[in-house]
Amino acid sequence: MSLAPTASAIAAAVRSGEVRASEVLEGCLEAIDQVEGQLGCFVTLTPELARAQAEAVDAQVAAGAPLGPLAGVPVAVKDNLCTAGVPTTCSSRILASWRPPYDATAVARLVAAGAVVVGKTNLDEFAMGSSTETSAFGPTRNPYDPSRVPGGSSGGSAAVVAAGAVPLALGTDTGGSIRQPAALCGVVGLKPTYGAVSRYGLIAFASSLDQVGPLAQTVEDAAALLDAIAGHDPMDSTSLPEGVLPCHRALDRGVAGLRIGLVRELVEAEGIEPGVRRRVEDAAEALAAAGATVEPVSVPELALGLPAYYLIAPAEASSNLARYDGVRYGLRVDGADVEEMQARTRAAGFGPEVKRRILLGTYALSAGYYDAYYAQAQRVRTLIVRAFERAYEQADLLLGATTPTTAFPLGAKVEDPLAMYLSDVFTIPTNLAGHPALSVPFGTDDAGLPVGVQLLAPALAEPSLVAAGAVLERSAPALPPPPVAASWRLGVPR
Amino acid sequence: MTPAGWEAVIGLEVHCELRTRTKLFCGCRNEFGAPPNTHVCPVCLGLPGSLPVLNRQAVELAMRIGLALGCRIEPSVFHRKNYFYPDMPKDYQISQYDEPICVEGALTLPDGSRVGIVRAHLEEDTGKTSHIGESGRIHGAGYALVDYNRAGVPLVEIVSAPDIRSAQQARAYVAELRGVLVATGASDGRMEEGSLRVDANVSVRRAGSDVLGTRCEVKNLNSLRSLVRALEHEVARQVGLLEAGQPVVQETRHFDEDRGVTVALRSKEEAFDYRYFPEPDLVALAPEPAWREAVAASQPPLPAARRQALAELFGAARLEGPRAEQAETVLELGLDALVRAAAEAGVDPALALARTANEAAAQAEAARQVDPGAYVALLRMEQEGRLSATQAKTVLAELLQHGGDPADIAERLGLVGLDRGALASVVAEVVAAHPEEWSRFCAGEEKLAGFFTGQVMRRTRGQADGKLVAAELATRRAAEAGAP
Numbered sequence: 005m006s007l008a009p010t011a012s013a014i015a016a017a018v019r020s021g022e023v024r025a026s027e028v029l030e031g032c033l034e035a036i037d038q039v040e041g042q043l044g045c046f047v048t049l050t051p052e053l054a055r056a057q058a059e060a061v062d063a064q065v066a067a068g069a070p071l072g073p074l075a076g077v078p079v080a081v082k083d084n085l086c087t088a089g090v091p092t093t094c095s096s097r098i099l100a101s102w103r104p105p106y107d108a109t110a111v112a113r114l115v116a117a118g119a120v121v122v123g124k125t126n127l128d129e130f131a132m133g134s135s136t137e138t139s140a141f142g143p144t145r146n147p148y149d150p151s152r153v154p155g156g157s158s159g160g161s162a163a164v165v166a167a168g169a170v171p172l173a174l175g176t177d178t179g180g181s182i183r184q185p186a187a188l189c190g191v192v193g194l195k196p197t198y199g200a201v202s203r204y205g206l207i208a209f210a211s212s213l214d215q216v217g218p219l220a221q222t223v224e225d226a227a228a229l230l231d232a233i234a235g236h237d238p239m240d241s242t243s244l245p246e247g248v249l250p251c252h253r254a255l256d257r258g259v260a261g262l263r264i265g266l267v268r269e270l271v272e273a274e275g276i277e278p279g280v281r282r283r284v285e286d287a288a289e290a291l292a293a294a295g296a297t298v299e300p301v302s303v304p305e306l307a308l309g310l311p312a313y314y315l316i317a318p319a320e321a322s323s324n325l326a327r328y329d330g331v332r333y334g335l336r337v338d339g340a341d342v343e344e345m346q347a348r349t350r351a352a353g354f355g356p357e358v359k360r361r362i363l364l365g366t367y368a369l370s371a372g373y374y375d376a377y378y379a380q381a382q383r384v385r386t387l388i389v390r391a392f393e394r395a396y397e398q399a400d401l402l403l404g405a406t407t408p409t410t411a412f413p414l415g416a417k418v419e420d421p422l423a424m425y426l427s428d429v430f431t432i433p434t435n436l437a438g439h440p441a442l443s444v445p446f447g448t449d450d451a452g453l454p455v456g457v458q459l460l461a462p463a464l465a466e467p468s469l470v471a472a473g474a475v476l477e478r479s480a481p482a483l484p485p486p487p488v489a490a491s492w493r494l495g496v497p498r
Numbered sequence: 499m500t501p502a503g504w505e506a507v508i509g510l511e512v513h514c515e516l517r518t519r520t521k522l523f524c525g526c527r528n529e530f531g532a533p534p535n536t537h538v539c540p541v542c543l544g545l546p547g548s549l550p551v552l553n554r555q556a557v558e559l560a561m562r563i564g565l566a567l568g569c570r571i572e573p574s575v576f577h578r579k580n581y582f583y584p585d586m587p588k589d590y591q592i593s594q595y596d597e598p599i600c601v602e603g604a605l606t607l608p609d610g611s612r613v614g615i616v617r618a619h620l621e622e623d624t625g626k627t628s629h630i631g632e633s634g635r636i637h638g639a640g641y642a643l644v645d646y647n648r649a650g651v652p653l654v655e656i657v658s659a660p661d662i663r664s665a666q667q668a669r670a671y672v673a674e675l676r677g678v679l680v681a682t683g684a685s686d687g688r689m690e691e692g693s694l695r696v697d698a699n700v701s702v703r704r705a706g707s708d709v710l711g712t713r714c715e716v717k718n719l720n721s722l723r724s725l726v727r728a729l730e731h732e733v734a735r736q737v738g739l740l741e742a743g744q745p746v747v748q749e750t751r752h753f754d755e756d757r758g759v760t761v762a763l764r765s766k767e768e769a770f771d772y773r774y775f776p777e778p779d780l781v782a783l784a785p786e787p788a789w790r791e792a793v794a795a796s797q798p799p800l801p802a803a804r805r806q807a808l809a810e811l812f813g814a815a816r817l818e819g820p821r822a823e824q825a826e827t828v829l830e831l832g833l834d835a836l837v838r839a840a841a842e843a844g845v846d847p848a849l850a851l852a853r854t855a856n857e858a859a860a861q862a863e864a865a866r867q868v869d870p871g872a873y874v875a876l877l878r879m880e881q882e883g884r885l886s887a888t889q890a891k892t893v894l895a896e897l898l899q900h901g902g903d904p905a906d907i908a909e910r911l912g913l914v915g916l917d918r919g920a921l922a923s924v925v926a927e928v929v930a931a932h933p934e935e936w937s938r939f940c941a942g943e944e945k946l947a948g949f950f951t952g953q954v955m956r957r958t959r960g961q962a963d964g965k966l967v968a969a970e971l972a973t974r975r976a977a978e979a980g981a982p
Contacts (some may be wrong), residue, residue, distance in 0.1 A: 086547045099546065106540055108547060205547040213777035240549050241780050320778055324580050326589035326757035327544050342584055342642070369580070378775060400836070 008035065008168035010079045011225040011496040015118070017494055018065065018076030025076030026063035028494065029054055029120055029209035030048055030242075032078040035169040035490035036122065042488050043154075044144045045164035047083045048091050049123040054078070057120045064118075075118030080173040082161050083124035084131055085216065094207050095139035096129045098328045098353030108205020109240070110174060110216045110233040112317035117232040122170060125160030129355045130325065131181055131209045133157050134427040137418055138357040145414070146189060148453055152411040153186030155427075161171045161219045162189040166454075169490040172229050173219040178209050179313050180406075180431025182217045183443035186458020187406035190445040191485050192226045192473065193219045195431075197463045199244035200239030200436035201230075208324040210317035213435045223444065223473040227251035230466065246464070248440075254467035256362070258477050260295030262468070263399045264288070270404020270430050270458065277409045279449030285404045287446045287457040290479035291403070291472065300304055303400060305391035308384045309433035314425060315368045315381035320362045321358075322365030328353060360421065385436045392437045393460070400471055402460040405430055406443040410453035434460055442469040447481035454483060500664055506733045507710060508662035509616075511654045512675055514654045514685045515623060515692070516559045522622045522652035523550030523592065530691050534645035542650035544587030549779050552576075553842035556598070557785060560620050561793045562682040563654050564600030566800055567615045572600040573784035574619070576777040581770045585625035585644050589701040593621035593655075595774045597784065605658075605678070606802060607670045608816075608826070614659030654684065660699065660710070665729035671721050672696060677801035677829060689721050696725055701746070702736045711736070712746040715907040716760050718753045719978065728753035732760050804834050811838065811847040821848075824855035831862040845877040853877060857894050864898040872897055876904035886963035889913040913961065914918075918970075921954075921962055925970045930952045940975050947971055 039488040086104035129139030135157025144159040147167040154163040162185035175182040177195035186193025218229035330336035330349030339345035368377035417424040443456040524541035540548040568713040598619035679685035688852035696719040701711035751760040840850035858865040880890035939946040
């Protein structure tokens with residue numbers, strides 16, 4: 005089900021000459037214009053850059069030159085991925101005016117594949133949050149109910165795809181930041197294996213957890229985007245040398261013979277809404293009906309993920325965000341000496357959630373506390389990796405909810421960080437293990453809000469995720485279009 | 499000098515900039531002296547989103563240093579050392595912490611003493627801040643400019659055990675270590691350009707005690723002279739405190755070159771908490787055994803072995819006195835191979851060492867480029883009396899400046915030495931022309947030797963070798979005295 009033309013439909017139409025990339029782009033820009041005022045998905049729109057890219061694709065078509073797999077497909081890019089010459093803010097005051105001199109590898113590969121970058125999407129400041137409310141530039145709203153959050157931190161990317169204004173978007177996922185907003189907005193979100201996609205040009209939040217991945221209307225589009233951006237990058241030392249197998253070919257593989265573990269801790273957990281739980285059970289039945297063996301499994305260690313994550317991620321963040329000191333780029337607030345200038349810059353430039361995590365992380369790494377906090381959290385991380393290894397001896401894939409709840413109202417959890425953190429309780433363990441996971445929309449709760457179900461897989465098993473995700477997508481209850489939706493069709497009449 | 503009754507206990511941390519083609523984590527050129535901020539990129543500027551990629555050549559040079567110091571090469575891990583400093587682009591330094599690449603070695607100094615090496619690890623250098631303002635000092639500066647060309651330049655930090663007992667031994671340690679670093683190709687050894695920087699940990703104790711005293715770290719020791727002055731001052735300061743019944747406070751001190759004193763920088767309580775943790779942007783470093791072995795197999799000769807080889811030319815176990823000093827000069831300048839080549843071709847090793855340590859050393863850069871065959875040929879001409887010492891020096895200067903064949907140079911300059919026979923006939927002519935003076939000389943008026951030498955020089959237009967003239971005069975006089 006999709007509102008806007010899918011990426012695969014656009015690429016096929018551009019390739020065949022049925023429509024020009026420039027025409028697709030104008031339709032897309034108009035669609036964005038229809039919803040942006042209500043949703044606030046973008047920090048920066050880049051129509052001029054996009055027009056130049058679309059014209060380049062059209063020139064290739066006219067010349068009969070080979071086209072990339074995403075030729076002419078408009079894509080939105082989360083604003084923590086560097087784009088040469090285009091402001092890249094992380095939705096933070098401290099980087100509000102910064103223009104990187106280079107493209108992130110994921111962005112460069114998208115453009116090389118023929119995609120057209122229409123703008124930079126809103127996020128929780130430095131990707132720290134689960135609602136896109138910590139953005140310094142105001143929140144993004146959920147197309148299914150603009151009084152509710154889109155999730156986060158890739159809220160702008162999820163909302164703009166859900167509203168049918170852009171077919172594809174890049175997000176990043178440190179503890180669930182692709183999958184959680186995908187679930188809350190009713191779109192597909194895939195967090196790849198750690199190292200499958202280069203982090204070069206991704207502004208770091210927590211380096212050992214961050215991954216770039218797709219948000220899309222369909223599993224097929226998500227697979228196409230992943231295929232375009234994955235692969236070894238010599239600029240990222242943690243990039244996997246072998247790379248992930250192409251996912252596109254796995255789309256029609258089905259689930260017959262696959263062993264799928266329904267994870268008790270991701271279904272029966274305290275705080276999970278009944279409407280969410282019911283949909284996960286429906287999804288399990290659908291997979292069984294399609295030929296998979298679905299068995300309940302228990303992975304008790306997953307409960308340890310959240311506390312471990314909230315030590316490791318802030319610890320890395322406290323170091324990663326040190327460089328925003330007013331000396332070289334970004335915001336500077338003057339002071340009597342360097343120390344005062346740095347302190348004032350950081351006090352003015354960072355919002356409360358970022359400061360909270362810097363403090364947490366600094367504390368966790370401090371002399372005398374390192375072993376009790378950071379080192380202990382790393383040991384827990386190892387336990388979680390082992391627990392997943394055991395689970396994958398019994399199952400090829402794991403199934404559970406993506407989030408305990410559907411989209412919550414704006415402001416509901418702003419004053420209660422712990423409640424906000426619990427929103428990622430089901431997604432965090434995958435990041436700690438470095439594994440891939442996929443969130444697929446599977447109907448709605450009783451209030452009509454989208455529910456996402458999550459498929460988890462061992463490292464580099466993205467093709468299996470895509471195969472099972474496609475099965476779920478085909479068997480999912482129809483998702484009604486959101487109240488805030490763009491209307492556009494492929495191209496404009498000639 | 500350490501005050502009587504006291505002993506200094508010193509450990510040194512030497513930071514060595516590696517002579518790699520590019521920086522430690524990016525492709526920017528590693529070059530001293532370029533215009534500010536011209537060798538920079540997103541990675542070494544620490545721009546958001548940039549990531550480090552380890553330089554293979556830096557790892558290889560670190561292994562060379564470790565192997566030269568007898569260290570074990572271990573699998574290692576990079577850590578982040580977190581602190582705010584404007585010339586450090588990421589506000590953390592990528593360094594190695596509890597798992598360094600080189601561990602447990604030793605360096606034997608020329609006097610035979612041995613200094614343990616605790617570890618040697620890889621890390622990145624910082625940029626360089628210039629404080630601009632009336633005073634030229636940090637306090638009172640109007641503003642500061644930062645040059646990031648040096649940011650990300652690879653360093654190896656070599657940490658000695660607290661085995662050093664005096665400022666002079668510390669000097670000898672750094673000099674010998676410098677020789678090792680230059681020999682392995684790891685460093686250009688230029689302390690004045692900051693290629694080698696030294697911090698010292700200093701404590702004192704009563705002679706004979708084996709208890710360690712409270713130590714201070716002294717920074718900014720950027721020449722061998724500064725090292726000795728700073729250590730002598732610091733040792734005297736600590737002894738003075740203890741003798742006055744006051745404690746030494748553990749702190750970091752800065753050596754003020756102008757005043758020749760160390761001044762407190764920060765106390766133990768003010769010390770940074772660096773919050774080390776493993777660098778998540780890099781993977782663990784484990785050089786494969788084949789690589790390690792290839793590096794070990796291609797290690798160049800080290801100063802200790804080369805020093806030994808020079809001593810052997812003289813049939814000695816080690817050299818002493820002025821000859822030892824000459825040997826150190828040629829070793830430091832990398833000219834010892836010339837001495838060995840000449841000696842092996844039959845030149846008197848004393849002559850070869852002297853010419854190399856004096857005349858060749860004065861133009862060391864040219865001497866390192868000279869054709870060893872030509873150099874040896876020149877020394878042979880001098881040895882065989884075909885050129886006087888003065889002539890040989892003239893030819894050498896020409897050889898170093900323009901190259902060429904020393905015989906051709908000598909001929910072109912008209913510096914053809916007189917052989918013994920030709921010299922004897924000139925002497926005979928002079929004697930015949932001055933019979934009265936000759937009689938007085940034969941009667942023992944020694945000062946007339948100068949008169950005859952001058953006459954010979956005049957007739958030969960200065961080309962005669964003074965020593966040979968003296969010898970000829972003596973021979974002639976002895977022959978006449980012995981005649982019936």
